[in-house]
Amino acid sequence: MRTDNIFDKYAKQILIVPSLVILIILIMYPTVYLLRMSFSSYDLTSGNPPAFNRIDNLNILIKDKYFWQSMINTILISISAVMVEFILGLSLALIVSGIKKSIFFKTIFIISMMIPPIVIGLNFKLIYDQFGPLNGIFKMLGFSEVGWLTSPGMARISIIMADVWQWTPFMFIIILAGLQSVPDEYYDTAKVDGVGGIKMFLFVTWPMILPSITLAVALRFIEALKLFDIILMITFGGPSGATETLSLYIYRTAFRFGDLGYASFMAFTMLILLSIVITLFLRFVGLRKRLEW
């Protein structure tokens, strides 16, 4: 009897234990391990075990121009890509939401999301080739060929275009879901009040879909900051380091340079920065939302 009582009393806690254990193993342990490695010197090429080195990795990071360059590249590429994806995704969602049988468009649009980024990278590498189909079309139309991957600026744009191609549908789907969840009554009431066109969008649609937009942009931004596979396949960080993102540089440091300690420190720094950026973004959006309401 007594056992039953204890179980009843702590049922919630007891039931949560298995999930908690799994979470600790899968999330907490790697995070703690990463943190430990971040303050260690661990050079895989030396054959020596990790050794605690206090804040040496921070000193290296401060002076590491490649880290800062890759940080700038990451920010430039991810912000640009997410902005374009948002504009295109929103436009597409607005167009498709007006179409009654939109299942065909939804299916077509989400295909790109299902393709592995490595495959997309390989395809775009061929598309951007000097003798590839894109330049072929340009030449056919009488334009001169474009060096898609030969200058730092164009290479960044090319990477952004590949990312936009793959991830615009993600924005589209989430924003479309938001649009379709807006009750018709709101529009009817607004119409009665004489609101229409852009005003209808700004004062009825936008506030209602803002949570969906926030979610879509936040998720995409987190993913874009981790951009890796496409760049690995298309440019491998070139030309002259113009497309080397943080993820790629961390990967290179860990598995090419064999400097696992410093790579862990960079990864940990990236984790903190990512958390700060996302928190700020969510607060900013939340504040704006309150002001508008």
Place this chain on the structure above:
Amino acid sequence: MIRKKVFLFILLLLAVVSFLAFAEGKKEEKVKLKVAIMSAHGMSDSAQAIAEKFNEKYGPGITVEVTPIGFDILLDKMLTDFSTHSGTFDVYSVGYHWIGTVGKYLYDLEEIRQKYPDIVDPEYDYEDFPKILWDTYATYQGENIGLPFVDGALTLFYRKDLTENPEYKAKFKEKYGYDLKMPGPGDENLTYQQLYDISEFFTNGVKWRDGEQFGISVPAASGDPLLSTYACFFGYYRRSPEGIKAFGEVNPDYGDYFTNDGRTAFNPEISDLGVKALNDYLNLGKFSPNPINLDWITSSEPFRSGITAMFIGWGGYWPSINAPDSPVHGKIAVSLMPMPHLGGWNVAINKDTKYPREAYMYIQMLTSKDNCKYLFMEFNETPTRISTMVDHELNADNPDLWVMAPALEKISVRPKLSILPKLEHSMGIILGKAWTGESKPREALLECAKEWDSIIKSMKE
């Protein structure tokens, strides 16, 4: 009663299982070697073919399983395996330029030979390997850490149907004042000026195809292509009397890019030879599809599809470029670069292997004299043995073979240092700026030299 029966049944079951496990343990342990081989250039096919021979001879007691792994991830795989001591693979193919990075994790083969003299093949003939290949592929810090498996020298592929065309030859002589002739066996190597002239001629001196045409494919993509190809240009000056005077003799561990006292040799503050070499490289790039996009594979493609007249690439590309379905099949030949550059692979044993004896038996078989010849005949595997390189019958049938021995006589080499990937990365970014026009060649070299010196300094610390 039932409980008792169930208990007895479980007890009996446990006894049977324990007996079977004991009996299994008593059986002789079977050895299955796991071998990771780079997948390109037919290397993994070659390793697989020898694995089949090996399994036939020593199986089922000892068997070999070959796993092909792509060039791009092989080093990552090795480093992870070695540093975690997981012993995923017993044997690896190791690019010689990675030896500095992973050398500490490789078995000293002399130790195995001493411990198991019964497995040493008396016919193996170590003297049959060119000295430079033994020194670079097989030796690290005085230990024998691998056996030379696949040779690699940057080679000049060219369209012989173009260079031997009488009309083009006459036009070339008229324009440049000397004969258009690609060096063959016994000839002097081209100079970079001659290579420049020929590239210019086949870019805009004569119309030899409909549509776009280029004189040469010059790889300059960030990473290994840029580092190796620039070594062809810099090594040309580095190994000249002027270069030896300025930098001293080449230290095999530091390679052509360093002075004999370990400073970055292409530093314009030491000598102008680095700038000269970079200018040669950049100038030749004018006659190529955009070099900054060209890695080893993407630079071979324009040549294979008939857009470029020449191509700087590894000898191992011959089979794919001259394959029967290739648009240039039967129209191509090879010659020596003005200064070739050494690539190539050994096969080495993971220090964490449980089966060093068996692993040695396999790599010994893979790199034996007979199998070197067999692999060249079957898979066009670029040989590491002099006997195969100079074999008259093979040379008569294979127009790509003759360059291999003379290429090794005077060839530039990369550093065998643990920090090579860092050097490669910084060179890709900084010299990449000379290719994109963001920096002038002298500025780029100066910046790169300073960066390299600081990386070397940190390595020494």
